[in-house]
Amino acid sequence: xxxxxxxxxxxxxxxxxxxxxxxxxxxxxxxxxxxxxxxxxxxxxxxxxxxxxxxxxxxxxxxxxxxxxxxxx
Numbered sequence: 001x002x003x004x005x006x007x008x009x010x011x012x013x014x015x016x017x018x019x020x021x022x023x024x025x026x027x028x029x030x031x032x033x034x035x036x037x038x039x040x041x042x043x044x045x046x047x048x049x050x051x052x053x054x055x056x057x058x059x060x061x062x063x064x065x066x067x068x069x070x071x072x073x
Contacts, residue, residue, distance in 0.1 A: 033045050
């Protein structure tokens, strides 16, 4: 029981850490967009429009695809 609880806590902490890293990267990208010429600002901001949840969903799909592709080879 203790092992299961510890494992669950570690998984939760990892997820929180991943989300924090993603948010920090988004904040840095936003700051870069502020430095971009006005003509490129909107395009730059749209390029980082993805929420963490959407990013994680796409990441999981990509990982499944890689696993599937490596099994075929």
